Amino acid sequence: MSPPKRQLGIAIAAAIVIANMVGAGVFTSAGFQAASSFKDPWTMMSTWLVGGVIALCGAAAYAELGSLMPRAGGEYVYLREAYHPVIGIMSGWVSLVVGFSAPVAAAALLFASYLGAFVPGLGGTAATRSVACLLIVAMSLLHAFDTRVGSRVQTGFTIAKVLLIVAFIVAGLVVGTGDWSHFAARGDGLSALGNRAGAASYATALMYVGFAYSGWNAATYIAGEIRAPQRTLPRALLLGTVVVMLLYMGLNLVFLYAIPPEAMAVDPVHQPVGDLAARALFGPYAGELLSSLIALALMSAVSAMIMAGPRVYAAMAADHALPKGLAYHSRRGVPVVAVIVQCMIALGFAIASDPDQLIRIAGFTLALFAALTVGAVFVFRARGKVSAYRVPGYPVTPLLFIGLSLWTVYFGISANPRVSLAIIAVLVVGAGSTWRQVEASRARGAAPAASPSVGSTVASG
Numbered sequence: 001m002s003p004p005k006r007q008l009g010i011a012i013a014a015a016i017v018i019a020n021m022v023g024a025g026v027f028t029s030a031g032f033q034a035a036s037s038f039k040d041p042w043t044m045m046s047t048w049l050v051g052g053v054i055a056l057c058g059a060a061a062y063a064e065l066g067s068l069m070p071r072a073g074g075e076y077v078y079l080r081e082a083y084h085p086v087i088g089i090m091s092g093w094v095s096l097v098v099g100f101s102a103p104v105a106a107a108a109l110l111f112a113s114y115l116g117a118f119v120p121g122l123g124g125t126a127a128t129r130s131v132a133c134l135l136i137v138a139m140s141l142l143h144a145f146d147t148r149v150g151s152r153v154q155t156g157f158t159i160a161k162v163l164l165i166v167a168f169i170v171a172g173l174v175v176g177t178g179d180w181s182h183f184a185a186r187g188d189g190l191s192a193l194g195n196r197a198g199a200a201s202y203a204t205a206l207m208y209v210g211f212a213y214s215g216w217n218a219a220t221y222i223a224g225e226i227r228a229p230q231r232t233l234p235r236a237l238l239l240g241t242v243v244v245m246l247l248y249m250g251l252n253l254v255f256l257y258a259i260p261p262e263a264m265a266v267d268p269v270h271q272p273v274g275d276l277a278a279r280a281l282f283g284p285y286a287g288e289l290l291s292s293l294i295a296l297a298l299m300s301a302v303s304a305m306i307m308a309g310p311r312v313y314a315a316m317a318a319d320h321a322l323p324k325g326l327a328y329h330s331r332r333g334v335p336v337v338a339v340i341v342q343c344m345i346a347l348g349f350a351i352a353s354d355p356d357q358l359i360r361i362a363g364f365t366l367a368l369f370a371a372l373t374v375g376a377v378f379v380f381r382a383r384g385k386v387s388a389y390r391v392p393g394y395p396v397t398p399l400l401f402i403g404l405s406l407w408t409v410y411f412g413i414s415a416n417p418r419v420s421l422a423i424i425a426v427l428v429v430g431a432g433s434t435w436r437q438v439e440a441s442r443a444r445g446a447a448p449a450a451s452p453s454v455g456s457t458v459a460s461g
Helices: 010-021 025-035 041-068 075-082 085-116 125-145 147-174 189-194 196-213 218-225 229-258 273-282 286-318 336-352 355-382 396-415 417-443 454-460
Strands: none
Touching: 010 147, 010 218, 010 229, 010 286, 025 041, 025 196, 025 229, 025 273, 025 286, 041 196, 041 218, 041 229, 041 355, 041 396, 075 085, 075 286, 075 355, 085 125, 085 286, 085 336, 085 355, 085 417, 125 286, 125 336, 147 229, 147 273, 147 286, 196 229, 196 355, 196 396, 218 229, 218 286, 229 273, 273 286, 286 336, 355 396, 355 417, 396 417
C-alpha cells in the first residue's frame, strides 16, 4: 500500500472547489425560490449575496482548520479532534451517504435529464437511470486509476465550465433580449423578515441557495495530497469560493433580466430557470445550448465529488472507524477500494431514488455538520492550538456562519420534522454502533495506527 502523495497545487485544488460547487443548483434554485412565494427580485438577489457570504465565512474557518490539520478527511478529522470520535464518525457517515454518494447520484440523474433534452432517444426513466449509472461508473474508473490524471481531467472540466458560464453572462447582458423592468419591487421585500412567515420564506430560499453553494469545503477532503497545505489550502478554498460567488451573482442577474420571477415558478423541475432564461434571451434553440452547458457542469460536479469523497472514507478506515480495506491506496496513491465502494452506493441511489428526494435529504444535514465544524475553530483556539492561517474577523466570521446556518437548519427541520429527525436518528445509531466496534478493536489491542493528534499533524507539516 502506498501513502497519498502531496502532488496537487493551488490551481487543481481551487478547481476542485469550483467544480464541487457549480452544479445543477444555480440553474434551478431561483425557480424553487419563486415557487415558494418569494418573488421580490432584489430579495432573491440578496439570498445569493448572503449565501456567498456564508460560504466565504465557512471557507475561512475551514482554511484555519485545514492549515492546522493538513490531512485528508475534512470534517471527520476536525470534529474527531475537537469534540469526540463519535461526532467525527457521524460526520464520516454523513459524508459517505449524504455528503457525496447521494449528491453524486442526484447530479448524475440531472445530467442524464439535461442530456436527454437535446439527444434523441435518451428520454424516459429507464434511459435516464442508465445514462446516470454509466457516468458514475466512468468517472469512478477515471479517479480509481490515477490521482494526477484524474485531477488534470477535472481541471479541464472546470475551466470549460467557468468559461461557458462567463460567456452566457456576458452575452445575456450585451446582446440578450431581456427587460430591466423585471427588477421592479414586489411585495414587502426584505421588510417581510420582520414576521415569522417572511423569515421562514427567506430561510427556505437560503436553503436552496445553500445547496447551490455546497462544496466550498471540497479541498479539505484532499488536504493529504496538496503541496504545502498550510499555504495552498486556504488560498484554494477562498479563491474557489470567491469565483463561484461572482459567477452565481452574475447568472442570477441575467436570469432576472431575462424573465420575471413569476415565470420562473411555473415548473422549476422540468423547466429549469436556466433553460427558460436562455430561450427568452436568445430564442428557442438556445435552450439546447444551455442544456449542454448544464450537462457539462453536472459531469464536472460528479467527477469532483467522486475524487474527493473516498479520501474521507480512507481516513476513517485508517482509524478503524470503517472497514480496514477502505484505507488501501494503490501504487499511484489512489484510495481505490473507497472509490469502488462509493461508486456502488451512488449507483444504488441512482437506481432507486430521484434528484428531489436526494436534495431534500442532503440539505439541512450538511448545514448542521458544517456549523459544528466551524465551531471547532473556537475549541482549538481555547486549547492554544496555533494555525499558520488565522481566520480573518475572528470571532465574528465563524459566529456569523454558525448563526445563519443554524437559522436555516431550524426552519428546515420545522418544515419537515419527521424526515429530519429520522435522518438524525439513523446517523446517531450508525455512529454509536461504529464507535462500539472501534472500542472493541482497541480492547483487542488493535489500536488505530494512523490517527495523529493535532500537534503531531502540524509538526509533520
